[in-house]
Amino acid sequence: MTVTVEILSRADLRKRRQRLLERAHATWSDLEERAAAQALTENERGIYDTIRSIDWMLSRRRDRD
């Protein structure tokens, strides 16, 4: 059976975010700018969406570390 759920900590998410930015060879503001200009490549789009989700989760959980 494929595992379709994973439980993460804030530290896991932060590390993952950092590695994704390294993978994109870009800063978050670079990605945001390129997204606003609809100039992301397909791969960058995937990274951008993943980081947006990570940031959303982290921002919702400021009350617990």
Next chain:
Amino acid sequence: MTGIDPGLEKKAEEFADTLNERVKRVLPDIQPLFVAQVLDGRKPSLVVAPVQLDDEDRQFQPLVLKAEGRQRDTKLTLRAMLWCCFDVSGTHLTIEKSEYHLGLAGVADPLFRYEYDRNLRRNSHLPAAHFQIHAHRDEAAWLMVHSDEARPGKRWRRDRVPRLSELHFPVGGDRYRPCLEDILTIAINELGAKMKRGAWAVLEEGRAEWRRIQLKSAVRDAPLLAAEVLSENGWDVSRTDGAVIQERTHRLGEI
């Protein structure tokens, strides 16, 4: 690692499994798979999106839909993301945001997108559930900046070429918005994506399930109206002491 409530973990897993099971029954050779990533805590949150399971960073990937062409085959991509939280009781999963972007493989800009963000209307008059098309038409671009009022005024002051994709077409609000099955139907019926035998029945089944859930929420928004309709149709509906009678009918008027 956090100590998540096993009940919540199970719900998250069921949610991702249901999406995978449905997509697998509709589309041939589908990869990647939906995975639920959960951040535990007092108010747990989770994101469900397709990823390659061997990618430890879980970079989101689009579902790839194949379409047989007259001269050559082509591929469509469907980016799907569902951002969820648990309700106050911690028992029901609620979708806070969702995005479905359908496009041609190799081109990052989608053809169109269906999105939902229940917090969007807080700071704007934009519809929580909306449809955006990535195309161009001169007349639309003109209308989008021709006035000093509302969004045309804002766009004009922004001093940037307007795009048709910035128009948010409302699609039924929180309760009556389209579901994943609707987007898959467009991909198959309008754009020729290959489907499995029996896919239409699966899509109908999924759509019915989605609408059942939404209907329950709509009844909770307007219990008195629901009771009235049942009474008009011959049901004997009575209120118990613990009955919730607080109506949330304002939700019916929300965009």
